[in-house]
Amino acid sequence: xxxxxxxxxxxxxxxxxxxxxxxxxxxxxxxxxxxxxxxxxxxxxxxxxxxxxxxxxxxxxxxxxxxxxxxxxxxxxxxxxxxxxxxxxxxxxxxxxxxxxxxxxxxxxxxxxxxxxxxxxxxxxxxxxxxxxxxxxxxxxxxxxxxxxxxxxxxxxxxxxxxxxxxxxxxxxxxxxxxxxxxxxxxxxxxxxxxxx
Numbered sequence: 001x002x003x004x005x006x007x008x009x010x011x012x013x014x015x016x017x018x019x020x021x022x023x024x025x026x027x028x029x030x031x032x033x034x035x036x037x038x039x040x041x042x043x044x045x046x047x048x049x050x051x052x053x054x055x056x057x058x059x060x061x062x063x064x065x066x067x068x069x070x071x072x073x074x075x076x077x078x079x080x081x082x083x084x085x086x087x088x089x090x091x092x093x094x095x096x097x098x099x100x101x102x103x104x105x106x107x108x109x110x111x112x113x114x115x116x117x118x119x120x121x122x123x124x125x126x127x128x129x130x131x132x133x134x135x136x137x138x139x140x141x142x143x144x145x146x147x148x149x150x151x152x153x154x155x156x157x158x159x160x161x162x163x164x165x166x167x168x169x170x171x172x173x174x175x176x177x178x179x180x181x182x183x184x185x186x187x188x189x190x191x192x193x194x195x196x197x
Contacts, residue, residue, distance in 0.1 A: 003158045006033045007057075013040040020045050020054060029053040032097075032156060039085040046094035055156050056091050057099040060121035060145060088121065089138045099156050100148040115181060118145040119189035127190055142182055142189070173197075 034055040124133025154164025179192035
């Protein structure tokens with residue numbers, strides 16, 4: 001079937017490893033199969049994911065959690081990996097196509113707009129809640145956050161020749177915002193609002 005893609009929800013390094021094995025052994029690289037959530041990754045699986053065009057979709061909101069949420073996550077993961085749940089930067093560093101989303105309203109109280117999400121991905125902090133960054137060395141750049149919410153999603157959906165970036169022949173989907181989110185202080189990214197589409 002043309003443009004068929006499989007999505008597997010994975011939580012934990014063993015689940016990720018088994019899903020990667022399944023995609024490699026039973027799928028085709030051009031399918032753009034996707035792992036969803038993807039917390040905890042065995043280091044050797046990064047290369048296999050990149051080599052076989054396996055996409056990852058993970059919520060950038062996980063970089064900031066209150067103490068209670070962090071306690072729950074610590075109980076779910078292997079010993080020694082408690083603060084290493086969502087390796088966003090490592091996906092980029094290893095050439096893996098990563099997309100993101102808000103996961104709202106599952107994470108009650110978290111922002112459901114792209115600007116609040118980008119700010120958390122960059123700073124590890126949600127401006128309305130106390131908390132500490134979750135695995136701060138895996139925070140990403142503004143450009144990477146935007147990439148995961150635009151062109152990478154278009155690639156995942158097989159529509160990158162039509163949408164996801166600005167070039168001749170593509171649909172002119174523009175969002176004009178009230179603040180330059182690439183140049184403003186990082187703690188003000190969430191203040192950007194849509195001005196026009």
